Every structure is written in structure tokens, then in C-alpha cells.
Amino acid sequence: MAGSVNCVIHQSRLEINGRNSLITLTTRHLTWEPVSSGGLPDVGSSAVRHRQSQTLDLRDVIGVKSKECGHPGFSESFKYKNSIIKSGSSYSVELHPLHPVSFIVYGLKRLPSHCLGYDTYTFTCRDPTGCQSWIDAIKNVLELPDFKRPKRLLVFVNPFGGKKKGPKIYREKIAPLFELADIHTDIIVTQRAGHANEVIMNCDLHKLDGLICVGGDGMFSELMNGLLTRTMMDAGQHVPQGRDHIPIVPDLRIGIIPAGSTDTVVYTTVGTNDPVTSALHIILGDSIGIDICSIYHKDEFLRYSNSLLYGYYGDVLQDSEKNRWMGPKRYDWSGFKKVMGNKSYDGDVSFLLSPNSDSHPRDGVVCYSGCSVCGHHSPDMVSHGANGEGRQKPISASKDGWYNIRGRFIGINSFTMSCRCNLCPRGPSPSSHLGDGCTDLMLVQSCSRTNYIRHLYRCATKSSDQFDFNFIKVYRVKEFSFKPLFDCDDGEEEAGAFSSRQYKLKSATAHNSVWNCDGEVINTPQLFVRVHCQLIKLFARGIEQMGCQSEACTKCCVSTSSDGDKNGFLEY
Numbered sequence: 316m317a318g319s320v321n322c323v324i325h326q327s328r329l330e331i332n333g334r335n336s337l338i339t340l341t342t343r344h345l346t347w348e349p350v351s352s353g354g355l356p357d358v359g360s361s362a363v364r365h366r367q368s369q370t371l372d373l374r375d376v377i378g379v380k381s382k383e384c385g386h387p388g389f390s391e392s393f394k395y396k397n398s399i400i401k402s403g404s405s406y407s408v409e410l411h412p413l414h415p416v417s418f419i420v421y422g423l424k425r426l427p428s429h430c431l432g433y434d435t436y437t438f439t440c441r442d443p444t445g446c447q448s449w450i451d452a453i454k455n456v457l458e459l460p461d462f463k464r465p466k467r468l469l470v471f472v473n474p475f476g477g478k479k480k481g482p483k484i485y486r487e488k489i490a491p492l493f494e495l496a497d498i499h500t501d502i503i504v505t506q507r508a509g510h511a512n513e514v515i516m517n518c519d520l521h522k523l524d525g526l527i528c529v530g531g532d533g534m535f536s537e538l539m540n541g542l543l544t545r546t547m548m549d550a551g552q553h554v555p556q557g558r559d560h561i562p563i564v565p566d567l568r569i570g571i572i573p574a575g576s577t578d579t580v581v582y583t584t585v586g587t588n589d590p591v592t593s594a595l596h597i598i599l600g601d602s603i604g605i606d607i608c609s610i611y612h613k614d615e616f617l618r619y620s621n622s623l624l625y626g627y628y629g630d631v632l633q634d635s636e637k638n639r640w641m642g643p644k645r646y647d648w649s650g651f652k653k654v655m656g657n658k659s660y661d662g663d664v665s666f667l668l669s670p671n672s673d674s675h676p677r678d679g680v681v682c683y684s685g686c687s688v689c690g691h692h693s694p695d696m697v698s699h700g701a702n703g704e705g706r707q708k709p710i711s712a713s714k715d716g717w718y719n720i721r722g723r724f725i726g727i728n729s730f731t732m733s734c735r736c737n738l739c740p741r742g743p744s745p746s747s748h749l750g751d752g753c754t755d756l757m758l759v760q761s762c763s764r765t766n767y768i769r770h771l772y773r774c775a776t777k778s779s780d781q782f783d784f785n786f787i788k789v790y791r792v793k794e795f796s797f798k799p800l801f802d803c804d805d806g807e808e809e810a811g812a813f814s815s816r817q818y819k820l821k822s823a824t825a826h827n828s829v830w831n832c833d834g835e836v837i838n839t840p841q842l843f844v845r846v847h848c849q850l851i852k853l854f855a856r857g858i859e860q861m862g863c864q865s866e867a868c869t870k871c872c873v874s875t876s877s878d879g880d881k882n883g884f885l886e887y
């Protein structure tokens with residue numbers, strides 16, 4: 316919007332709140348100020364008038380519609396209707412226009428805890444033609460390319476995600492908002508895992524402005540993988556790719572309406588898992604680039620992901636899959652069992668540090684909307700092989716800049732974002748950035764059960780630094796690889812002379828964990844991972860920094876409007 320000229324599009328006298336007002340629509344704002352019945356600005360100093368005038372930034376306008384339903388005097392007919400009202404002993408006849416003369420503008424409203432809602436502003440015109448021309452004028456401005464608002468979306472609804480409320484959430488809360496914003500939607504209720512991916516591979520993406528999933532992190536991962544693969548195919552690139560492939564940033568943005576079990580991506584990019592808030596970010600055309608990792612087993616490309624967890628979290632996921640019937644509670648139950656088991660796994664971790672030596676997982680810099688760290692990066696900046704030792708130098712690097720740690724680990728966790736969720740409000744890596752082209756690699760070395768519980772407790776409670784234990788090391792890296800000590804794929808026998816492959820397989824299964832890749836199990840422990848800067852664009856703007864920095868704030872983080880009803884619905 317910065318470059319566009321703010322010129323007047325439409326101006327007339329209307330009534331708002333029973334007061335005559337002069338309404339002005341420009342390419343950026345909708346403004347109204349009281350005027351006298353003669354059409355002149357209301358008496359009083361210009362300072363008073365200025366105080367009484369109100370301005371809506373059009374970037375915060377969700378939609379506009381005529382006020383028809385439930386308004387006395389309006390009906391579907393095209394002519395004026397007579398209604399007979401008994402007034403005392405005599406009868407009087409009132410004439411009501413049957414075309415609407417009022418229109419409602421829906422403006423964004425900030426609510427506590429990063430939630431969004433809306434206020435409504437009702438304007439009354441003199442005649443239906445004037446009303447329609449105002450509605451058309453506002454809609455036309457909102458369609459200008461500067462606003463980057465989606466007009467056509469393909470929506471995938473997972474009926475089995477989370478508490479299975481996806482279809483209901485979409486039908487009751489989201490569809491009416493998309494309709495209000497004049498967004499055309501094609502809706503697919505997924506029939507099976509992989510269904511969304513099949514559709515993305517075969518449909519005409521050129522007609523669309525975005526893909527939406529109503530579900531959890533698993534659904535987002537399916538859309539993201541499908542979109543990236545399709546984009547490569549459309550560009551004529553061979554799929555699957557070799558280890559050095561550079562994926563192409565898709566034009567389409569992905570939106571997530573949270574209806575899953577953990578909803579980590581939404582929490583981390585929006586700040587809440589409120590479906591209406593996510594829908595409003597989509598409608599307003601918000602956009603943010605997030606880093607994505609490509610994952611390989613040896614030279615074979617496996618998939619794209621944004622979080623990758625081996626050991627404890629891999630075991631929890633694998634165990635929880637047996638108890639899907641428990642819903643989101645399955646993670647608590649499996650988490651408890653695996654903590655009690657306190658297993659750890661042998662292996663080699665190698666990694667290439669971030670080239671930005673000023674940025675570190677423990678530097679306390681949280682990635683908020685407009686983050687300056689992410690602002691220095693863009694999808695075009697490819698910098699493999701750089702070596703930014705700085706403050707996070709772990710041990711001496713080999714000549715090619717790679718570091719290596721061999722040990723026994725409870726967890727090897729890679730977070731390309733802070734991965735906030737209900738259970739872990741700041742996320743397991745609170746200072747991880749959405750778009751800096753790096754992932755935070757957290758190595759949890761073997762420790763007592765009590766110490767590991769202390770670490771998990773700190774993650775969950777925001778009490779103190781969850782990395783401040785001598786068994787935890789955390790690095791900001793661009794690439795890393797892991798090789799278990801027991802690897803049944805290996806030609807060379809590292810763990811002893813096992814001759815039978817079957818015996819090796821059994822032994823590897825007993826000694827190795829699995830990867831939890833965005834909530835999906837990857838059974839091959841040996842992986843190579845590379846981060847791609849801001850590879851996927853989401854309909855989000857990052858978490859907005861509130862004045863008081865408190866998640867629980869209900870004072871400064873609340874909209875200044877005080878007379879809205881409990882739905883955040885305020886009518887003037």
C-alpha cells in the first residue's frame with residue numbers, strides 16, 4: 316500500500332448512529348465526521364470535529380453488506396410496501412422502501428490473547444441506489460491488487476482431525492465469513508489420508524488464490540508437501556528430487572483453520588488456535604513466509620517438514636497412534652508412559668551452523684510480526700556452506716565447517732519455528748524464527764528421569780530457561796544429519812559383527828527410535844535435513860507484540876471499544 320496514492324473514491328452525506336455525517340471513501344480509508352443538517356460540518360471547532368470523526372483503515376475492513384434481514388420495513392419485493400400500524404384509535408400507513416437503504420461495514424477488532432473479531436458500523440442512505448453505490452464502491456476498492464486479498468480458495472476439511480469438529484467449525488463459523496468477504500470457495504471433505512494431496516496434484520491451481528485446510532498440523536503438512544511437489548512438477552522439474560535440489564516457492568498461500576489436536580503451526584504463526592481469527596487473517600490477505608526443511612534418507616528425498624523430533628517425541632507419537640480413539644488426550648497418556656521409560660538412543664549428529672553469528676536459540680529474541688531477524692532474509696538467499704560460529708561454537712569443526720557430536724540422546728529435536736501449543740505456550744524453542752532460513756537443533760543428552768521432567772516442566776510453565784541444563788545443547792543450524800549407531804542399512808558394521816540382516820533389523824528396531832515429522836512417523840532413523848528459507852507463504856502475519864507482553868493480559872491487549880456484546884459484536 317505504501318506506493319499507492321490515497322485519493323477520494325466516493326463521498327456523500329449519510330446517517331450513522333442517528334447523526335448526519337459526511338462519509339469519505341479513499342483508496343486507503345473510510346472516514347466519517349458529523350455534519351449539520353444543511354450538509355456543512357457540524358458546529359464546533361475543527362479540533363472538536365476531528366475528535367468526533369472516525370476512520371477505518373481499509374486493510375482492516377472484512378466486508379460490507381446491505382442491511383436487509385431483520386430490519387423492519389425491508390423485504391424482498393421491488394416496490395414500496397404499505398404497513399398498517401394501529402396508532403391509538405386511528406390507523407396510519409407507513410411507507411418503507413423495499414430495497415435496502417442501509418449497509419453494514421465489518422471492521423477488524425483486536426481481542427485479548429491475539430484473537431481477532433469484528434465491529435459493525437451501520438450507515439443509512441437516503442435511497443436504495445445510493446446504498447448500493449456505496450456497497451459497490453467499498454467492494455471495488457477492497458478488490459484492488461494492493462490489498463492482496465484472496466478471491467477464490469480451495470478448502471480441505473478433515474472430518475477426523477482433533478475432536479472431529481472440523482466440518483461443524485467450517486460450516487458454522489468460517490463459511491459465513493468467507494461469504495461476507497465475497498470469497499468463492501470449493502470445499503472438499505477429505506475421505507482418507509492423502510486425499511488432499513491427490514486433489515492438489517490434479518486440479519487447476521491457476522484459478523486459485525490459496526489452499527485452506529480445516530484440520531491440524533498433519534493436514535497442513537499434507538497441503539504443504541502437495542503444493543511444493545506440484546510447483547516443482549509444473550516447472551518441469553524431476554520429482555522426486557536428489558539431495559541438492561532447490562525447491563521453488565509456490566505462488567499460492569496456505570491458510571489453516573485450526574481443528575486439529577495440537578495446531579502448532581497456527582499457534583506459532585497467529586498466536587491462538589481460534590478458527591475465526593485464522594479466517595480473518597485469510598480474508599484480509601495476510602502473508603508470511605515460513606522456513607521449511609527438506610528431508611532425505613541417504614540420497615532419497617522423503618518429504619518436507621517444519622518440525623522433526625527423534626527419541627522421546629518420536630516414541631510418544633508412535634505410541635499415541637495406537638490410541639487415536641482417545642483424541643488429543645492420547646499425547647498426554649503416551650507422553651507419561653515414555654517419560655517413565657526414560658529411553659535414550661546412540662548416534663552421531665552432524666550440523667552446519669547458521670551463517671548469522673548474532674542470532675542464537677538462547678538470545679531471547681522472540682519472532683514477532685515484522686521480525687527484523689526474518690526481515691533480513693528472503694527466499695532467494697541461498698547460502699549453503701556458510702559457517703557462523705560466533706557465540707554458539709560447540710566444538711571444533713572439520714575443514715568443511717561441519718560439527719559432529721556422538722552420544723546417547725533422549726531427544727534430537729529440530730524446530731524451524733518456536734512450535735507453540737497449548738501444552739507449551741512459549742514453544743520448545745521460544746526464540747526460533749519463522750523465516751530466518753535456520754532450524755534450532757536441540758540435543759537432549761541422556762539424563763535422569765527427574766532431570767528430564769524438570770526440563771519438560773519448564774517448557775510447559777514458562778518458569779525459567781528450559782535449555783539451562785548441562786545435558787541440553789542447542790544450536791541454530793542450516794543443515795544437519797543423524798546416523799544411529801545401530802543402522803541396519805549400513806554396509807559397514809559399526810555396532811559389531813551382525814551377519815544376518817534380519818537380526819540387524821530387529822536389533823536396530825530395539826535400539827533406535829523413530830522420527831516425529833510434523834506428527835507423522837518416519838521409520839528410518841538415518842536422515843539428512845536442509846532448511847529452505849521462507850519456502851511456503853501462509854495467510855498469517857506472525858504473532859503481534861502486545862504492549863504488556865503478557866499472554867494473560869485483558870487490559871492493554873483488549874480493543875478500546877467497551878460496549879460490544881459477548882461475541883465481540885458491536886453495532887453503531
Ligand SMILES: Nc1ncnc2c1ncn2[C@@H]1O[C@H](COP(=O)(O)OP(=O)(O)OP(=O)(O)O)[C@@H](O)[C@H]1O
Pocket residue numbers: 473474475476477478505506507508509510529530531532533534535537574575576577578579833834
Ligand atoms: N477422512 C480422513 N480419514 C483419515 N485420515 C484423514 C482423513 N482426512 C485427512 N486425514 C489425515 O489425518 C491426518 C491428521 O489430521 P490433522 O492434522 O487434521 O489432525 P490431528 O492429527 O488430530 O491434529 P494435529 O496434527 O494438530 O495433532 C492428516 O495427516 C491427514 O492426512
